[in-house]
Amino acid sequence: MHRLPTLLSGILLVFLTSWLGVVAYSTLELGRLQPAPDAETGATLPPNYGGDAIAGERVYAAEGCASCHSQQVRQTSITGTDIARGWGVRPSVARDYLRDSTAFLGSSRLGPDLSNIGVRQPKAAWQFLHLYRPGSVAEGSLMPSYSHLFEVRKIQGQCSDAALDLPAEFAPKPGYEVVPSTDAKNLVAYLLSLRHDYPLPEAPVKKAAGAK
Amino acid sequence: MSTTTCRHEEGIKAAHESCIDASVRSPLLLLFGNALHWLVVAAFLAFLASVKLAFPGFLGGVAFLGYGRLEAMSRDLFLYGWASQAAIAAGIWLMARLSGRPLGGVILRTVINSAIVLWNLAVLLGTLAILAGYSTGVEWLEYPNWVSSMLLLSFLMIGIWVVCLFDRRANIGSGGRAETALWYIVAGFCCFPWVYGTANLLLTWKPVSGSAQGLVQGWFSGAFLLLWLLPLALASLYALLPRLSGQHLHRRNLSPLGFWLFLLLGGWAGLSRLIGGPIPAWMTSAGIVAGVLFLIPVLIAVINLAFLQRSGGHDGDGIAWQYLRSGLFLVLSSALLGAFVSLPDVSAFARFTGVTSARDVLWLLGAVSFTLLGVLHKATPALLAREVWCAGLSITQYWLAFAGVLLLAVLLFLEGLVVGLALLDPVVSFLNITSYAQPFHVLEAAAWGIFLASAVLAATNFTRALAAERLFPKN
Numbered sequence: 172m173h174r175l176p177t178l179l180s181g182i183l184l185v186f187l188t189s190w191l192g193v194v195a196y197s198t199l200e201l202g203r204l205q206p207a208p209d210a211e212t213g214a215t216l217p218p219n220y221g222g223d224a225i226a227g228e229r230v231y232a233a234e235g236c237a238s239c240h241s242q243q244v245r246q247t248s249i250t251g252t253d254i255a256r257g258w259g260v261r262p263s264v265a266r267d268y269l270r271d272s273t274a275f276l277g278s279s280r281l282g283p284d285l286s287n288i289g290v291r292q293p294k295a296a297w298q299f300l301h302l303y304r305p306g307s308v309a310e311g312s313l314m315p316s317y318s319h320l321f322e323v324r325k326i327q328g329q330c331s332d333a334a335l336d337l338p339a340e341f342a343p344k345p346g347y348e349v350v351p352s353t354d355a356k357n358l359v360a361y362l363l364s365l366r367h368d369y370p371l372p373e374a375p376v377k378k379a380a381g382a383k
Numbered sequence: 384m385s386t387t388t389c390r391h392e393e394g395i396k397a398a399h400e401s402c403i404d405a406s407v408r409s410p411l412l413l414l415f416g417n418a419l420h421w422l423v424v425a426a427f428l429a430f431l432a433s434v435k436l437a438f439p440g441f442l443g444g445v446a447f448l449g450y451g452r453l454e455a456m457s458r459d460l461f462l463y464g465w466a467s468q469a470a471i472a473a474g475i476w477l478m479a480r481l482s483g484r485p486l487g488g489v490i491l492r493t494v495i496n497s498a499i500v501l502w503n504l505a506v507l508l509g510t511l512a513i514l515a516g517y518s519t520g521v522e523w524l525e526y527p528n529w530v531s532s533m534l535l536l537s538f539l540m541i542g543i544w545v546v547c548l549f550d551r552r553a554n555i556g557s558g559g560r561a562e563t564a565l566w567y568i569v570a571g572f573c574c575f576p577w578v579y580g581t582a583n584l585l586l587t588w589k590p591v592s593g594s595a596q597g598l599v600q601g602w603f604s605g606a607f608l609l610l611w612l613l614p615l616a617l618a619s620l621y622a623l624l625p626r627l628s629g630q631h632l633h634r635r636n637l638s639p640l641g642f643w644l645f646l647l648l649g650g651w652a653g654l655s656r657l658i659g660g661p662i663p664a665w666m667t668s669a670g671i672v673a674g675v676l677f678l679i680p681v682l683i684a685v686i687n688l689a690f691l692q693r694s695g696g697h698d699g700d701g702i703a704w705q706y707l708r709s710g711l712f713l714v715l716s717s718a719l720l721g722a723f724v725s726l727p728d729v730s731a732f733a734r735f736t737g738v739t740s741a742r743d744v745l746w747l748l749g750a751v752s753f754t755l756l757g758v759l760h761k762a763t764p765a766l767l768a769r770e771v772w773c774a775g776l777s778i779t780q781y782w783l784a785f786a787g788v789l790l791l792a793v794l795l796f797l798e799g800l801v802v803g804l805a806l807l808d809p810v811v812s813f814l815n816i817t818s819y820a821q822p823f824h825v826l827e828a829a830a831w832g833i834f835l836a837s838a839v840l841a842a843t844n845f846t847r848a849l850a851a852e853r854l855f856p857k858n
Contacts, residue, residue: 194581201595202591238450245731252732256809273596274600276597305439312817
């Protein structure tokens with residue numbers, strides 16, 4: 172170990188174990204997973220994202236949502252709490268992230284897990300209210316307001332269809348309305364498409380889920 | 384007679400060392416100065432983020448001051464602006480000193496200085512990109528792909544020279560006292576381009592399928608901390624603690640074993656961040672094993688270094704000694720906490736909570752930062768060839784940093800325990816649980832404030848030293 176070639180070869184060999192074991196393995200094995208056919212509908216699983224959801228994925232990245240929200244339901248061999256809490260019906264598996272251009276697994280849960288938020292809160296209107304004023308639908312929420320994704324504008328003629336139906340205490344002054352921007356619409360489309368509730372060969376969904 | 388020869392030899396050695404110090408002076412002052420200023424910015428952004436967490440309405444509605452952006456900007460500044468830059472500086476200084484080779488040649492010096500400018504430009508542009516909403520969204524790799532290419536290029540411009548010095552050292556084959564430190568420097572400098580390059584290639588430059596990304600992310604976070612920053616911290620401890628104490632390593636024959644175990648386990652320990660996640664079961668097991676066994680190489684370093692006692696020495700070295708000793712203590716604490724959260728039963732409730740944040744705070748702001756601050760405090764007076772530290776400032780800054788980091792880690796740990804254990808009971812609603820965490824968030828913001836104050840004092844002390852040098856140059 173006194174000469175560079177010896178030391179470097181040693182470092183290379185030892186480091187190579189984790190590089191091959193983790194990086195090369197995951198890229199070659201998990202990276203080549205294919206969508207699974209859905210026996211009931213003939214479509215493939217996981218479902219494809221729409222164009223707006225793909226754009227929304229970038230908003231999710233830009234705002235750093237993954238700083239506080241994970242997207243993974245843990246294996247029951249480690250803990251059953253994620254499923255017991257209603258965050259999913261089965262553990263997440265690698266194939267669930269097949270359609271994601273960035274997999275936002277997350278490492279912190281200052282907020283709840285979002286891997287099934289599209290199932291838990293399927294209404295776009297709820298998502299818009301929550302992003303604009305989290306407290307209006309979840310009292311005591313720690314989430315900051317994402318009001319910069321919305322426009323408060325003067326009502327001209329009729330109210331916009333897209334305007335938020337805010338409770339009185341959060342409503343803008345009379346004559347004004349709050350409408351979501353394109354970024355907000357895309358982000359909500361992305362959130363609504365987040366779901367790991369379909370069966371996959373390696374992760375079947377038990378019909379009696381939720382009995383616990 | 385022998386005393387005279389000894390003094391004569393010491394005189395020659397000191398003259399040679401100051402010649403080496405003079406040759407690396409400009410790149411090192413540039414690296415340390417920029418690193419300290421990024422540390423202040425990072426601490427300020429982290430403080431803002433923590434206040435936002437404590438009071439969600441604070442600075443609301445401003446796009447570029449959202450919690451997610453502040454958090455990403457501050458974390459990346461800690462990683463790339465502060466720690467990596469200070470680690471590069473420590474690597475250059477220790478390698479030049481231990482190899483006995485000054486940085487020669489105008490071309491080489493220009494290449495290295497340009498690389499440092501490029502590095503800082505990249506950090507600045509990366510931070511602005513996150514601010515403007517161009518984050519990649521990949522944790523620890525939020526900088527856009529063109530910024531990460533700049534960082535990698537800049538690192539290679541410096542790193543190749545540092546690694547090559549190992550083979551050009553003056554005392555080759557003599558099995559010098561500092562051999563262990565040199566191995567860790569070479570390992571760290573080889574791992575950075577490999578780890579950072581691979582992760583960027585697979586996650587931001589040419590992203591692989593989403594199903595493989597989780598594992599690469601977990602591997603990267605672990606390897607970046609444990610195979611790039613920590614080796615440089617350990618190298619500094621192995622080089623400077625024996626020197627400042629004038630004593631030998633306690634169990635030197637264990638250090639090769641420690642080194643190889645360190646490299647082997649460091650690459651796998653990142654998997655412990657994914658326990659229970661969407662990865663194959665054998666990888667979860669590998670993560671648990673590596674996360675716990677990583678304690679062994681750390682314990683070997685602690686056995687070697689913890690019993691060294693400071694004997695007299697230079698008065699000005701007191702503050703460096705204090706930082707390095709705390710660095711060693713924090714390395715041990717972080718490894719203990721790391722092993723603790725790798726246990727499956729603990730991970731079941733502690734993962735995703737403050738407990739795992741406490742582990743990262745201890746590694747990054749504790750173990751790595753304290754050690755590198757120790758190097759900075761030892762190197763700067765040597766580079767400027769004079770006593771530069773204002774003793775009052777130094778000691779205040781040290782205690783503030785120590786209090787800030789320890790308080791933050793303890794608060795996060797307790798918050799994590801409270802939240803994690805409450806989450807086990809599905810009847811308690813999530814909103815209720817966040818209300819338990821709220822008082823902790825307020826106290827954590829205060830701890831960040833203390834840490835910020837220490838960073839400001841450190842930067843002031845350094846700037847003061849440089850200003851004195853400019854006003855009253857020694858030569």
